[in-house]
Amino acid sequence: MISTGIALALGALLLFGGWAVTAGLATRSVSAVNAVFLSYVASIGIAGAYVLLARRPITGTRTDVGFALASGVFLTAGSISFYAALTRGNMAIVSAVAALYFVVPAFVGVVYLDVALSAANAVGLALAVVAVVLIAL
Structure with a gap:
């Protein structure tokens, strides 16, 4: 559940x-x-x-x-x-790029709010960016 x-x-x-x-x-x-x-x-x-x-x-x-x-x-x-x-x-590309908005609060959290980012979190963020780049090609 x-x-x-x-x-x-x-x-x-x-x-x-x-x-x-x-x-x-x-x-x-x-x-x-x-x-x-x-x-x-x-x-x-x-x-x-x-x-x-x-x-x-x-x-x-x-x-x-x-x-x-x-x-x-x-x-x-x-x-x-x-x-x-x-x-x-293109709707698919524009939406995919805009959907990366979560990178901003992750960055702000780490840099300004002392939020811990694990290695898995960092890899996940990087892979999300790579995925959007591939979608946009």
Whole structure:
């Protein structure tokens, strides 16, 4: 039996995959900026309904609330970049390159947050980069 965390991660994998495909299809005739705007209109409705149903007030330190807001800035800017890339490139290649985003938090974690990276982790990161390079060829 798989853990709840892994099950949710697999759900995220499928949902993010669906997002990449539908974003690619949308950008066939909708500009990248407008496609991002429309996707965020849909997402704020879903996120808003989730927050209302969960009945959890927004709590936390000012710093962490600031980080949450900053993450939205990164997400929006990244989405605009991703959608713009889809209008100019192959969906499979653009999605594969963008999917390497996990290298950034791994790097930041090791360099700035004293996160330990095992040899297996480092090899895994390197192989992921090699895989994307091979996909892009």
